[in-house]
């Protein structure tokens with residue numbers, strides 16, 4: 585049988601890896617675009633406006649978006665965090681210059697989230713629910729930043745997202761502060777208990793050489809090579825970005841539904 589030349593092997597590798605690397609370029613393009621749109625969209629992700637609207641008996645944009653994120657996580661896990669979130673675009677840009685891994689403190693966001701969601705529930709109960717839907721609540725023609733006050737709020741939120749990445753490390757906002765992540769973590773836990781078909785990572789760990797490339801590529805600082813070795817690919821902090829899949833030189837990790 586004719587031996588495969590190094591050139592042929594290289595062509596094979598390019599064919600195999602080309603689309604995978606393109607996938608990460610597409611992902612980075614999407615989250616960067618989402619970040620540039622953030623001045624338009626940030627009221628639809630606001631943790632404050634949902635409280636204000638609830639006190640007035642109104643279902644606002646962020647109520648609807650957070651509900652959709654929860655529903656999407658029942659099938660797509662935290663794919664929103666990896667593929668769409670504007671905060672991802674901001675933080676992954678910063679992680680190019682500040683690569684420190686974040687290994688502790690994922691519980692901190694729950695200390696923020698539990699009192700916050702409790703206030704929303706209490707207000708909704710006190711008001712006997714909601715009597716109006718206004719997706720564009722407090723926006724001007726759908727735009728979030730439309731005056732000096734919203735511009736100041738926008739800068740404050742931007743600093744809240746960006747500074748932890750500089751000070752603490754990669755995607756620290758997602759690990760420690762984000763009020764949206766818990767909705768998706770809860771949805772993902774429900775999915776895991778019910779075990780219905782959903783997007784997840786799987787690994788053929790007998791092909792793994794423990795080269796650590798996947799661990800180094802993970803924007804969420806997860807110990808991916810360890811996850812592969814122990815065959816435990818489920819992690820509540822995994823945002824299903826696919827960086828480990830596309831970085832692995834032996835195609836060990838895959839998406840599966």
Ligand code: SF4
Pocket residue numbers: 791792793794795796797798799808809812831832833834835836837
């Ligand atoms: S990059 Fe691939 S081969 Fe390397 S440790 Fe990760 S799964 Fe194993």
Ligand code: SF4
Pocket residue numbers: 666785801802803804805806808821822823824825826827828829
């Ligand atoms: S484990 Fe893989 S898919 Fe999950 S966040 Fe890390 S790099 Fe992305």
